[in-house]
Amino acid sequence: MQKTEVKKILESNIDWNTIKQAGYLLRTGGLVAFPTETVYGLGADALQPEASKKIYAAKGRPSDNPLIVHICKFEHLSKIVTCIPKAARLLADAFWPGPLTMILKKSDEVPIETTGGMDTVAVRMPSNKIALALIREGGGYIAAPSANTSGRPSPTMAEHVYEDLKNKIPLILDGGAVGIGIESTIIDLTEDIPVVLRPGYISLEMLASVIGDVRMDPGILSEDSDTKPKAPGMKYRHYAPKAEMIVVDGTQEKVVQKINMLSEEKFNEGKKVGIIGTEETVGCYKYGLIISIGKKKEEEIIAHNLYRILRELDESDVDIIFSESFSTPRMGQAIMNRLLKAAGHQVIVAE
Ligand code: AMP
Ligand code: MG
Numbered sequence: 001m002q003k004t005e006v007k008k009i010l011e012s013n014i015d016w017n018t019i020k021q022a023g024y025l026l027r028t029g030g031l032v033a034f035p036t037e038t039v040y041g042l043g044a045d046a047l048q049p050e051a052s053k054k055i056y057a058a059k060g061r062p063s064d065n066p067l068i069v070h071i072c073k074f075e076h077l078s079k080i081v082t083c084i085p086k087a088a089r090l091l092a093d094a095f096w097p098g099p100l101t102m103i104l105k106k107s108d109e110v111p112i113e114t115t116g117g118m119d120t121v122a123v124r125m126p127s128n129k130i131a132l133a134l135i136r137e138g139g140g141y142i143a144a145p146s147a148n149t150s151g152r153p154s155p156t157m158a159e160h161v162y163e164d165l166k167n168k169i170p171l172i173l174d175g176g177a178v179g180i181g182i183e184s185t186i187i188d189l190t191e192d193i194p195v196v197l198r199p200g201y202i203s204l205e206m207l208a209s210v211i212g213d214v215r216m217d218p219g220i221l222s223e224d225s226d227t228k229p230k231a232p233g234m235k236y237r238h239y240a241p242k243a244e245m246i247v248v249d250g251t252q253e254k255v256v257q258k259i260n261m262l263s264e265e266k267f268n269e270g271k272k273v274g275i276i277g278t279e280e281t282v283g284c285y286k287y288g289l290i291i292s293i294g295k296k297k298e299e300e301i302i303a304h305n306l307y308r309i310l311r312e313l314d315e316s317d318v319d320i321i322f323s324e325s326f327s328t329p330r331m332g333q334a335i336m337n338r339l340l341k342a343a344g345h346q347v348i349v350a351e
Helices: 016-027 049-059 074-080 086-095 129-137 158-165 204-211 252-268 299-315 332-342
Strands: 005-008 032-034 041-045 068-070 100-105 120-124 171-174 185-188 195-198 244-249 273-277 289-292 320-324 347-349
Touching (some): 005 016, 016 032, 016 129, 016 171, 032 129, 041 049, 041 129, 074 120, 086 100, 086 204, 158 299, 244 252, 252 320, 273 299, 299 332
Parallel strands (some): 005 171, 032 171, 068 120, 100 185, 244 320, 244 347, 273 320
Antiparallel strands (some): 032 041, 185 195
16 A cells, blocks of 8 residues: 655745656656635546556546546647637637636547547636646646545545545645635537536626636536536535435525424434534524534635535534525626535425
8 A cells, every 4th residue: 555645835926846756657648736716636647547547546536527627728638639610719819727627629639548539629828827837847738637545525525635645655745725616617519519528616697708608507507417518527426425415495494493493303313413504694603513614605714625524524424414405696607516416416495
């Protein structure tokens, strides 16, 4: 068994020896976990099939769930795709480096081990400076899905990566807590009208303001197999805590009443209950471990806290989690998409 080294690194004062060591590991086919602005990534050289395979093995990820290739320079894109549509240029100008992933037709340089057998490739240029430096030192094309065990909440701190991948990978770069806290927006540019396959920090409206027509994949907030999302990985259970989880939807007053009723019931059955509420409501709950995710209107804080809270509830060994639902203007859909997946789409409407 290999021992995992955790190295602290500061985005404001990057230690180049650490980046060189990590870059060497990547170039020689090894794995390195590193911070990005969205969540921690588990990196490998995207152009080496054997390196990509190691990612799937370490995460326990199904081999048909494709990886996102991270680049550090727009000019590098041409090597891994067959053509760069105008929309890709416009979106890169507007949102790269940043939390946007584009799906394009892949070139022969990209092995199918990296794309889960698909003839398209997902590409992103992150804005985190540690990530950019590492991608450059690692050879320029780094496949990096979230650095968690497949199915668990994505890691937003190096401690989460260590929890899931200790002794499975040689190195974790610890750059502290990430900024955004949920994964990138994914847009498929291989369709006539671009499709958002995964909502994220960059909303449909922000994309439409740059390229005009964009549509949302209908599978994003549903579990219905008729509206199966096009993004292959989306079919798997994701982001899930160990405990059963139920999202309670409705007006604030009704939601609080319902969660109090349900949690009292569970409490009386001898179950350990966790509740995800907001600053406005946490004072109104009575039973169980009550956690505030932030103020109802502060969507960036809610997104930032979500995965950390799911992991904290796991650590506390709760049997069941009740969460409020969130509706905020820009990231609301992204937050609900993750929350519903974490809950396996168990929703109760409080009336
Ligand atoms: P992760 O990096 O773990 O957040 O997962 C990356 C996700 O990107 C996958 O689960 C897919 O849903 C999506 N993805 C990656 N490559 C492609 C592709 N070629 N076509 C469609 N979706 C993709
Ligand atoms: Mg993931």
